[in-house]
Amino acid sequence: MTIREINIPKRTIMTPGPVEVHPRVLRALSYPVLGQFDPAFTEMMNEVMAMLRQLFRTKNNWAFPVDGTSRAGLEAVLASIIRPGDKVLVPIFGRFGYLLAEICERYRADVYTMECPWGEVFAPEDVIREIKRVAPEIVAIVHGETSTGCMQPLEEIGRACRELDVLCVVDAVATIGGTDVNTDEWCLDAVIGGTQKCLSVPSGMAPITFNSRIEKRINERKKVERGIATEEDLKRERERAPIFSNYFDISQLMDYWSPRRLNHHTEATSMLYALREGVRVVLEEGLGERFERHRLHEAALVEGIRAMGLELFAEGRRKLPTVTCVKVPEQIDADLVRNMMLDEFGVEIASSFGPLHGKIWRIGTMGYSCRKENVLFTLAALEAVLIHVGAPVQPGRALQAVLSFYHEKTAVKGGVS
Ligand SMILES: Cc1ncc(COP(=O)(O)O)c(C=O)c1O
Structure with missing residues (x-):
């Protein structure tokens, strides 16, 4: 059998993702590969972090991509902050709310859901009432539900979470780069974006940002792993400690995205060129x-x-x-x-x-x-x-x-x- 050279048909892609990739991003993808510790590449990592902060409208220290599709970003954040038995509230108004609930369940959270009919969104006061009733450690919520074409207003929910000392984790996969996502102003603790939608970059990376409240939670665990905490802490933490994905362990990703540049996995350097160019196009447009x-x-x-x-x-x-x-x-x-x-x-x-x-x-x-x-x-x-x-x-x-x-x-x- 002869396999012929690849021949991609011409398409006009008007789905909720993946969408057409910007020609400048396609060009960036064709550049020669750099090693993941090459200073020319690590400089690009710093540039991407700076641009992602602008994209997410945040002053957070941490803003970087997780390798994998958008759900890799969701899973990395949730896997790194959920301890078995933590209460997580997931308001569901379409398919991707169920995805959040499923990920939380897999990391052994005690998941509470509330639902509204597909095609509607929640009145923020209803979500806030449920937060007060359940008293969760985390609220995980979708911003733009591509399955129903609805967008949940987040400002009041984010602020209520901050007042009640609940972590607010947001799936902004379908909204980042296409409509307002105001991470700091809305008091969102972690926000996960997607590349293949409004950024017009291929699927394969998930830009995320998170603040010091999330970092504190991640670091509590890390101290134990590194032996900084006592034996007793270690035992207590192990009892509570989750299964712990290696790939999605944000503390290890932070080590690579910090000036220490510690090795975790082999960075997808070509995808980072693509993301860099895609976000550059977005910020150039304004x-x-x-x-x-x-x-x-x-x-x-x-x-x-x-x-x-x-x-x-x-x-x-x-x-x-x-x-x-x-x-x-x-x-x-x-x-x-x-x-x-x-x-x-x-x-x-x-x-x-x-x-x-x-x-x-x-x-x-x-x-x-x-x-x-x-x-x-x-x-x-x-x-x-x-x-x-x-x-x-x-x-x-x-x-x-x-x-x-x-x-x-x-x-x-x-x-x-
Ligand atoms: C709102 C939302 N969240 C999460 C995802 C999951 O993204 P991925 O398929 O890139 O893992 C999608 C994908 O379409 C989505 O629309």
Whole structure:
């Protein structure tokens, strides 16, 4: 059998991740490999840490990527702070809340969950009431739920956690670089981002940041391991001590990301070039400008969806600006439509999970994929396929509505891309 040279088909990727990678990031990925202790590389590590602090809007000392997909970041933080029997409260409003609960359970936390219907978010006061009732050591919560297209307001929850001395760990995988994530202002103790979404870097690293409250917890354990603490402490800690992942032991990652540069695993140096360039692109654009661009193209997409006669699944204040969920019209095969869009137009949109599978499509407007041409092409492909399969849409309206929308914005702003 002859395996031919790789030939990647042309795609317009409008899913909630992975999305199209920025051309500058692709270029960075092709640079020659450097060793993980090469000063030219360790200098880049310092640059990445400085840029991640800006991205997360934090003064935290610690901001670095964990190697692995986004859940590697979630697992590293949770594995490093949970002691068996710790109470962790997980408010769940979609699939990724269940992921947080599962990770906490695997590290033997005593997990308390609260749920709201998919498509909704929690009133912060309800979460705060539950925090007071359960008195957990940790609250773990998703910011942007890609499974439902909803975004949980975190400011009040974060502040309440600080007042009640509870650690607040946040999954900002789908929001970092696409909409406001104000780590310090919202009193978030640890925040985990994703690369393959609004940063337009391939999947394979998870940028995280955490503050001294989290560091203190991690260090308590480390002292025991290093023999700084007494035998008795050691015994007590071992009894409570968790299974302890080696790969996700943040104390060891901190040793590599500190000036000591102690060896842990072999750093994915090429991925760090990619992350460095991806975050550089984000900061060059400016966080405020970037978030505005995400809102603009989200609004254009929504305008087109509505003009076509389709309905949104989650809208209003709870809507995640980087993901738009669209209800599948009755009698229409959701997967057939998606497959035709991919086969005929090379446009990829996403289905959903669990109770929403077949009921909604999820369209991302993230990072480099979040562009006028992509919005127009996706709407054109969706409309054409829906007409083809006999769905009751208003032909020809969507693109006209979106063109007018963009023209209006151009008149105000002097150009949109
Ligand atoms: C909100 C959210 N959290 C966590 C994850 C898990 O990320 P990964 O698949 O990169 O491990 C995803 C992935 O889509 C996500 O959307």
